[in-house]
Amino acid sequence: MSDDGDRASISISTRRRAVLEPGDIRQIKEREGLVVHRRTPVTRVKFERIHEGPRAKEISEATKEALKKVNSHAGAS
Numbered sequence: 001m002s003d004d005g006d007r008a009s010i011s012i013s014t015r016r017r018a019v020l021e022p023g024d025i026r027q028i029k030e031r032e033g034l035v036v037h038r039r040t041p042v043t044r045v046k047f048e049r050i051h052e053g054p055r056a057k058e059i060s061e062a063t064k065e066a067l068k069k070v071n072s073h074a075g076a077s
Contacts, residue, residue, distance in 0.1 A: 020034075
């Protein structure tokens with residue numbers, strides 16, 4: 001803002017800047033990613049395969065049960 005006594009003026013400018021350099025993005029490891037949201041900073045995250053985590057046995061059993069139901073209904077048609 002500038003003011004010369006009689007007049008005031010405001011100038012606004014927009015500047016673009018890289019959040020991450022392309023080389024940084026290329027170096028993201030397997031099972032990692034970026035969460036990009038318009039109101040929050042870019043966040044690097046690590047992904048866990050749910051079927052390899054602490055609930056792996058439970059998920060495996062539920063998957064088998066679901067497949068049995070799907071296959072039994074498919075055979076009934």
